[in-house]
Amino acid sequence: MHPRGRFITLEGGEGVGKSTNTTLVCEFLRERGLEVVATREPGGTPRGEAIRELLLDPDELEPLDEDAELLLIFAARAQHLARLIRPALERGAWVVCDRFTDATFAYQGGGRGIDRQRIGSLEALVQGALQPDLTLLLDMPVTAARERVVARGNAPDRFERERGTFFEAVRQAYHARAAAAPRRFEIIDAARPLEAVQAEIRQRLQARWSLWNT
Ligand code: Z5A
Numbered sequence: 001m002h003p004r005g006r007f008i009t010l011e012g013g014e015g016v017g018k019s020t021n022t023t024l025v026c027e028f029l030r031e032r033g034l035e036v037v038a039t040r041e042p043g044g045t046p047r048g049e050a051i052r053e054l055l056l057d058p059d060e061l062e063p064l065d066e067d068a069e070l071l072l073i074f075a076a077r078a079q080h081l082a083r084l085i086r087p088a089l090e091r092g093a094w095v096v097c098d099r100f101t102d103a104t105f106a107y108q109g110g111g112r113g114i115d116r117q118r119i120g121s122l123e124a125l126v127q128g129a130l131q132p133d134l135t136l137l138l139d140m141p142v143t144a145a146r147e148r149v150v151a152r153g154n155a156p157d158r159f160e161r162e163r164g165t166f167f168e169a170v171r172q173a174y175h176a177r178a179a180a181a182p183r184r185f186e187i188i189d190a191a192r193p194l195e196a197v198q199a200e201i202r203q204r205l206q207a208r209w210s211l212w213n214t
Contacts, residue, residue, distance in 0.1 A: 004089050004090065005035075005088060005089045005090075005091070005095060006089075006094050006095075006134070006212070007085070007089060007094075007095050007097070007131075007132045007133050007134075008025060008094065008095070008133060008136070009096075009098075009099065009102065009134075009135045009136070010022050010025065010096070010097070010098050010099070011099060011100070011102045011106070011135055011136070011137050011138070012137055012139060012174065012190060013106075013142060013145050013170055014145060014146070014149050014160060015146060015147075015149035015152075016138040016139070016140050016145050016190040017197060018099065018138060019040075019098055021136070021197070021198065021201055022038055022040075022097075022098045023038070024201055024202070025096050025136070025201065025205065026038045026096050028201075028202060028205050029094050032209070034093070035091075035093040035094065036093065036094050036095075036096060037084065037088045037093050037094070037095045038096050038097075039080070039084060039085070039096070039098070040098035040099060041073075041076065041077060041080065041097060041100055041103065042055055042072075042073055042077075042099075043076065043080070044076075044080040044084050044097070045079050045084055047076075048076040048077075048079050048080050051072050051073075051076040051079075052076065054072060055069065055073065055076075056157040056158050056159065057157075057158060058157060058158045058161060064158070066108070066112050066114060067114075069108065069112075070114060070118075070119070070122070071122075074104075074125075074126050077100075077126055077127075078126045081126065081127065081130070085097070085130075086130070097132075100132060100135075101123050101127065102174065102177045105173055106170045106171075106173040106174045106177065107159070107173075109173055110169040110170050110171075110172060110173025110174070110176075111162065111166045111167070111169050111170045111173070131184065132184060134184065134208055135181075135184050135186070136186050136188055136201060136204070137174055137178050137186070137188065138190035138197075139174070139175075139187055139188065139189060140190040140191035141191065142164055142167040142171060143164070144191055145167075145190075146167070186204045188200055188204070
């Protein structure tokens with residue numbers, strides 16, 4: 001029987017470099033001969049990606065209710081876990097996911113103010129005991145990250161239209177998550193030039209790799 005693969009997530013506010021560094025993490029693992037599945041949330045499967053469209057669409061005709069938003073996120077996650085994440089881990093592949101449930105505690109908990117226990121009940125329902133083995137939290141001041149997003153020049157999605165105070169609350173909630181699970185999290189200062197950020201991520205991955213292989 002194959003040993004179960006490991007589950008690595010990248011987290012942080014908008015524009016901190018999650019997508020860019022998901023690629024780096026995948027490269028690091030593939031260099032070590034592993035099967036790697038790169039994915040993202042919300043999304044990751046065809047139906048999950050359809051739910052992502054609903055969540056990001058800034059359609060102003062009908063505001064999205066906060067509970068509806070929360071349930072859509074967990075609906076996409078249930079599909080993602082059932083169709084992609086769990087099967088991959090069970091066959092021994094490593095899964096690298098751009099955002100996961102810490103994002104729900106940060107955005108819906110910190111940003112929207114939804115009670116953490118309600119989020120925790122849905123987490124237990126959808127995930128059972130499954131948690132990431134490692135979470136890289138890319139952290140940087142909100143205003144500097146926003147500048148990166150604006151420089152990209154895309155039309156803002158429903159979340160990107162939120163105010164600075166929303167993103168400050170998201171950042172604080174991420175720090176609270178990391179403080180509550182210090183062995184799972186690695187916090188990376190993402191405000192530095194990309195080469196410096198990537199050198200540190202490689203170092204932290206190497207340290208974990210050695211730990212996992214002893
Ligand atoms: N959401 C939620 O509310 N609840 C949940 O449970 C989940 C998600 C799972 C979509 O996610 C939205 O869903 C998200 C929260 C919500 N909305 N927000 N905000 P997303 O992951 O697609 O959204 P995002 O954070 O806006 O992604 P992003 O803008 O693509 O950011 P990123 O992936 O962290 O950054 P990037 O694309 O790698 O880099 C951004 C730019 O900066 C790019 O041009 C890079 O080349 C550049 N970059 C990257 N690193 C550097 C450094 N070090 N220096 C200079 N420039 C850099």
